[in-house]
Each structure stands twice: as structure tokens, then as C-alpha cells.
Amino acid sequence: MKKFSFVLMFTLLVGMLAACGTAENGEEANTGTEDGAEKKTLVMGTSADYPPFEYIDSAKSNEIIGFDIDIANYIAEQLGYEIEIKDMDFSGLIPALSSERVDFVLSGMTPTEERKENVDFSQIYYAAHHMIVSKTDNKIETVDGLKGKKVGVQLGSIQEGKAKELKDEGLNIEIKQLNRIPELIQDLKAGRLDAVIIEDTVAKGFLENNDDIQGIVMPDTNEEGSAIAFPKGSELTEQFDQVVTEMKENGKMDELINKWFGDEAE
CATH class of the missing domain: 3.40.190.10 (Periplasmic binding protein-like II)
Structure with missing residues (x-):
């Protein structure tokens, strides 16, 4: 009986200590949020x-x-x-x-x-609005000025759709799609593109940092x-x-x- 009582007391003591440890760990885990829940x-x-x-x-x-x-x-x-x-x-x-x-x-x-x-x-x-960006030594100042040109747009962008729309309307342009805007600007500066169509607010940063390119907002286009x-x-x-x-x-x-x-x- 004494041996049984000792085992029982030992088991209860271990259980109490484990419960205390769980409570303390739980309190620490809940720290940092008002309701104790993870965000x-x-x-x-x-x-x-x-x-x-x-x-x-x-x-x-x-x-x-x-x-x-x-x-x-x-x-x-x-x-x-x-x-x-x-x-x-x-x-x-x-x-x-x-x-x-x-x-x-x-x-x-x-x-x-x-x-x-x-x-x-x-x-x-x-x-914002669409903008045509071209090199300063080969300025394109109107939408019609894109005729016969190689025009770059970002793949999957609204500007890609706009370029295809212009082509469907009869404007003779060759469209080149690239994944990233900096790639478009790089190809433009290297002469692999005649112009790119990008959003005007995005173009602003590139125009400020590159003296050899210029841009015009496309007229008569709905605000996107x-x-x-x-x-x-x-x-x-x-x-x-x-x-x-x-x-x-x-x-x-x-x-x-x-x-x-x-x-x-x-």
C-alpha cells in the first residue's frame, strides 16, 4: 500500500508540474496580441x-x-x-x-x-494615363508617329492591350512584349525598340533619371x-x-x- 501511495503521489506531482509548464508556455505563446491569437x-x-x-x-x-x-x-x-x-x-x-x-x-x-x-x-x-516613351534623338510626339515602329510593352499589362488595340485599328506597328519595365527601357535606349508604352506615373522616374529619353501622354484615351x-x-x-x-x-x-x-x- 505504501508503495502504491508513493507511486500515486509521484504521478500526481508530475501531472501538476506538467500542467504548470503548459500554462506558462501557453501564456508566452499568446504574448504580442490582445486576444492571444496569432495574426x-x-x-x-x-x-x-x-x-x-x-x-x-x-x-x-x-x-x-x-x-x-x-x-x-x-x-x-x-x-x-x-x-x-x-x-x-x-x-x-x-x-x-x-x-x-x-x-x-x-x-x-x-x-x-x-x-x-x-x-x-x-x-x-x-x-493614371498611358505614355509613349521614345529617345530624344528620335522623338515620337503623336500616336500616329508610332506607324512602322517597333513598340515595346510589358507582357500582360493594360498597355499591351492598348498596343494591340492600336494595331487592330489599322496602325502599322510591331509589338514586342517583355516581362519587366526596366528591360523595356534598356531595349529602347539600346535602339532595339523605337518606343515603349507604359503608365505615365511609372515613366516619370525613368524620364527624370535618363536624359536621352522623353515621353508624351497619349491623348484622347480614357483614364485607366x-x-x-x-x-x-x-x-x-x-x-x-x-x-x-x-x-x-x-x-x-x-x-x-x-x-x-x-x-x-x-
């Missing part, structure tokens, strides 16, 4: 070659920064999410959404009717806009859209626009 991590897809929307300033760090990154971080903070960013070619963003390898895309993407067949979009958060993309039926669409509305109302969106596109932009 859910959302995977964001982007193409980090599109300054000032998303890019890497390699002179400073390998971190992806930009207008869209600030928007994503603000929305995540308001909704209680963490963000993991995946950089990929722009043409791979819609397939990544459709296969649910990413939870959303923030990459200066225009919600075209074709894209809406495969993914859902938030409201427009920023609007950027929106956040989600897999079809995602519950995040409504959540993000509500925060975008709040950002427009409370001045946060204007603050970020001025930071990245206005006088404060570097």
Missing part, C-alpha cells in the same frame, strides 16, 4: 519592377517598397493581418491568384473585363485605374474595399499619393 498571414503577389508602385531600391536594401506596398501594409494593419510579399513576373499574377498561390495582388493592375472573368477586384484606388485583385469569391474583397473607402475619406490615400507621386516623392 493570420496573407500572401501578396506583385511585380517589383514598377516604380513608384513597387520596386527594389538596390542602393539601399533588397526590400520591396512603393505606393502599393504602403497601401497593403496599411490595410493589413487595419484588418489585423500580416503580409508576406511574393515577387513574380506581371504575367504570372493572375494565374497565381486563380491557383490560390497568393491571397491578393497589389501591382498597379487595371480591372479589365478580360481579367474580371478570372478574378475579383476592389474599387479603383488610383488612376489600378485596383486590388483577389481570387473569385474571396471574402477579402469586401474587407479590403471597405478600408480603401476609409483611406479615401480620411485622407490616408491622398497622403500616400503625395508621398510617392507628388512633391515629396524622391
Whole structure:
């Protein structure tokens, strides 16, 4: 009986110590959030070659920064999410959404009717125009000036669609698609392209840093806009859209626009 009682007491003591250890570990695991729950991590897809929307300033760090990154971080903070960013070619963003390898895309993407067949979009958060960029010693100053020229566009972009539209309307141009905007500018400067069509806000940075290129905004074109993309039926669409509305109302969106596109932009 004494031996049995000793074993029983020993077992109870071990159980109590284990319970205390579990409670202490649980308390430590819950530290850092008000309700003790881990923040859910959302995977964001982007193409980090599109300054000032998303890019890497390699002179400073390998971190992806930009207008869209600030928007994503603000929305995540308001909704209680963490963000993991995946950089990929722009043409791979819609397939990544459709296969649910990413939870959303923030990459200066225009919600075209074709894209809406495969993914859902938030409201427009920023609007811009198309720009024709050419070399200063071979200026192209009108859309008609593209006739007979080799024109570069980013693969999968709204500008690719615009170039194809111009060609379908009878403008004789040769279209070359590349994955990244810097590749387009490089080919333009090297003479492998006569012109490129990119968004005017994106072109601004390249024009400021390259004296040998110039650009004109394409006239008589409808204003295009950027929106956040989600897999079809995602519950995040409504959540993000509500925060975008709040950002427009409370001045946060204007603050970020001025930071990245206005006088404060570097």
C-alpha cells in the first residue's frame, strides 16, 4: 500500500508540474496580441519592377517598397493581418491568384473585363494615363508617329492591350512584349525598340533619371485605374474595399499619393 501511495503521489506531482509548464508556455505563446491569437498571414503577389508602385531600391536594401506596398501594409494593419510579399513576373499574377498561390495582388493592375472573368477586384484606388516613351534623338510626339515602329510593352499589362488595340485599328506597328519595365527601357535606349508604352506615373522616374529619353501622354484615351485583385469569391474583397473607402475619406490615400507621386516623392 505504501508503495502504491508513493507511486500515486509521484504521478500526481508530475501531472501538476506538467500542467504548470503548459500554462506558462501557453501564456508566452499568446504574448504580442490582445486576444492571444496569432495574426493570420496573407500572401501578396506583385511585380517589383514598377516604380513608384513597387520596386527594389538596390542602393539601399533588397526590400520591396512603393505606393502599393504602403497601401497593403496599411490595410493589413487595419484588418489585423500580416503580409508576406511574393515577387513574380506581371504575367504570372493572375494565374497565381486563380491557383490560390497568393491571397491578393497589389501591382498597379487595371480591372479589365478580360481579367474580371478570372478574378475579383476592389474599387479603383488610383488612376493614371498611358505614355509613349521614345529617345530624344528620335522623338515620337503623336500616336500616329508610332506607324512602322517597333513598340515595346510589358507582357500582360493594360498597355499591351492598348498596343494591340492600336494595331487592330489599322496602325502599322510591331509589338514586342517583355516581362519587366526596366528591360523595356534598356531595349529602347539600346535602339532595339523605337518606343515603349507604359503608365505615365511609372515613366516619370525613368524620364527624370535618363536624359536621352522623353515621353508624351497619349491623348484622347480614357483614364485607366489600378485596383486590388483577389481570387473569385474571396471574402477579402469586401474587407479590403471597405478600408480603401476609409483611406479615401480620411485622407490616408491622398497622403500616400503625395508621398510617392507628388512633391515629396524622391
